[in-house]
Amino acid sequence: MTYVIREALEIAAEDNLAELLARRRRLLGPNVPTFYEHPLHIVRGNGVWLWDSRGRKYLDCYNNVPHVGHCHPRVVEAIAQQCGTLNTHTRYVHDAILEYFEKLLTKFHRQLGSGILTCSGSEANDVALRMAQVFTNRTGIVATDNTYHGNTALVSQLSDKNAHIGGDASNVVRIAAPVGQATRYQDMPEDESQCFAGSVSDAIALLESRGRGCAALIVCPYFANEGFPALPEGFLSLACARVRAAGGLVICDEVQPGFGRLGSHFWGHERAGIQPDIVTLGKPMGNGHPVAGIVARSDVLAAFRRVFRYFNTFGGNPVAVAAARATLETIEDEGLVDNALRTGRYARQQLRHLAGKWPVLGAVRGSGLYFGVEICDVDCLPDPRLASRLINAMRHTGVLVSTTGRFGSLLKIRPPMPIAAEEIDMLVDSLDNSLRSMQ
């Protein structure tokens, strides 16, 4: 009897999903991305858990935006409290933004002495590029080809994956991102660091021949969207030296690796062993509240501010700052960077153990709580189709992950930072069971 009732409810819920999808198409247009063959209708979140409209629980091993956990009470309380007190803008003086920057800047090398708050990582990168252009009095930008830095017209030019509406900008050159030694099916060139620096030099020469010069190299220091290849220590140093020799600046996009996710370091550029002139921040910064920003050398930021009287209506408002501050303090007070280090190591160890059992599981790589495993076919070649089937199967076992990398064959695992070892066990069991169910 109980079962019959649940069945009926489930059918109704499925009908409701079809209706929701039809309304989405009508109201939001075609091609609005959703996850999974059977999209999820999520209604509630808490910590590392999400619930759908049918009350089913999912272990969230994908979402990096709720950095300290979905609906973390400290962040919720900070937002609610400040929303009820004041929410204006930076044209009035307010101490919270200053206190936040004083705290945030302690996390960076002292050369990075000032910052700007925006609403999104896209806005932050859009400003960062112009900051480099003003400071260097050059306009050329070098980026890697399979990255994603955001979606403004300027920032979209940085990736091959985005359409360049209005045409390709002649001041942007995209070079091949490193492949790394971590795939089972592809060896790293012997001197990939040299190769990459060579590509940077070629790009600079091209920009110079076009009269643009080199304003900046912008990279995600973890090459997150490019499948976080395993790279030797100091991999980026030579490329950065080439950029500096040409008079350019180094911009590190920390939207994905930043705020301790990599476990070993608070920032991706620290892990890569380089010192950027400009750093951009986003997604996890306010645990889901729209806050992002730029931290830069004071002379570089000042050059921008002197030319461009930047004001962002919502950027750095007291509520955004309250969200960002609560997030940063929670990372520290709950020891989440340390958890990322320990639990991430445990996860990769368990995944490597599982990879010994399943030939389709290739290299396991990553750092802290940003890791993945390559899905390969029988010839050890990337198998994005199988990877896609796997994440859909895992979704049905109640575990959420996605795919990434150049071929879309890498399982992308990037849970909220408070994930525990026993939840990693659930993730590994889900992968194991999903593989078994496909045999």
Add this chain to the structure above:
Amino acid sequence: MTYVIREALEIAAEDNLAELLARRRRLLGPNVPTFYEHPLHIVRGNGVWLWDSRGRKYLDCYNNVPHVGHCHPRVVEAIAQQCGTLNTHTRYVHDAILEYFEKLLTKFHRQLGSGILTCSGSEANDVALRMAQVFTNRTGIVATDNTYHGNTALVSQLSDKNAHIGGDASNVVRIAAPVGQATRYQDMPEDESQCFAGSVSDAIALLESRGRGCAALIVCPYFANEGFPALPEGFLSLACARVRAAGGLVICDEVQPGFGRLGSHFWGHERAGIQPDIVTLGKPMGNGHPVAGIVARSDVLAAFRRVFRYFNTFGGNPVAVAAARATLETIEDEGLVDNALRTGRYARQQLRHLAGKWPVLGAVRGSGLYFGVEICDVDCLPDPRLASRLINAMRHTGVLVSTTGRFGSLLKIRPPMPIAAEEIDMLVDSLDNSLRSMQ
């Protein structure tokens, strides 16, 4: 004794402000805009009132972002409640964004059938321009010269006031904004509508000669930053017809006039009597929460979505939608558009009365709760210096306004929408007293 203690506290507070300003310069860089010669350190807001760190109360006649009033309990509650329940993104299906668009779209002509949510008006305009470019397969943009549409690299190109870092874009032509008949010191050309349409035609011809063609005319239909000139009915119709004849689209930036502020209509384009293909929204949409968006013809939006797989991490998340929905419902349930009409009329009547007494007060103009008065010198010429002295004097009487317009000589009055007639009386008294204090 009491007096002495307060004096000491006031000095301490002043010292604290100097220290805050020094920290701002160090942490946020130079040229971070603040209002007033003696910047305000605001710590609390409620309705149309703000309080500084010394407990002094100010009547807010400037801020349009807290549209339904600072810290409106309904919006605060909606944000807090949703923050504690779920805050993910549009890659999961959620009904709140659909319900919001269903409600919002009833406020538009049925031709505008779908939309996208972003974090800021800048992002919305950046997308809107590319939407027009994709749909028309042209890249040229016509804008007015003294406007402000935001601060991304692309959108900054639309205004003469922003530095065009990286150089002037060859696909943007800026034409003179209309002057209107409302200044005391300047007559409107007899056929300003014809003149403006002529400028549009010239701009289109220039864009065509550059091989760009005309993708769009983008205007604030109220010319808010250009001093909201008083324009005859149908002023923009001829210009829009020229754009359409050249195959271009009309984009209306409703960030400032929208959501009922003009009293007579819900949108500025309705008041102007034109029908745009794309509308952009921002500032007041979430009463201070970072939410903005685009509403467009479904075929135009679909063209963009087919080419560009737009995803905005924070745009349209459940919390942003909760803020936007609570704001929209509050506008309706509290009759705020009607209040804007009535109270705005009363305000202009009182200001005209005052202008009869003070020769430096020129034309009073505006619509609903977006209005102002020209400040003139003895020759009836714009006097931005006096206007600036006036807003600083008014600040010291506890009333917040600003200046705008091409010459910066127009008092810009744009209070939260629930302002009452007795508060308008305070505003008018403040202006009167400030003028008297300057004699």
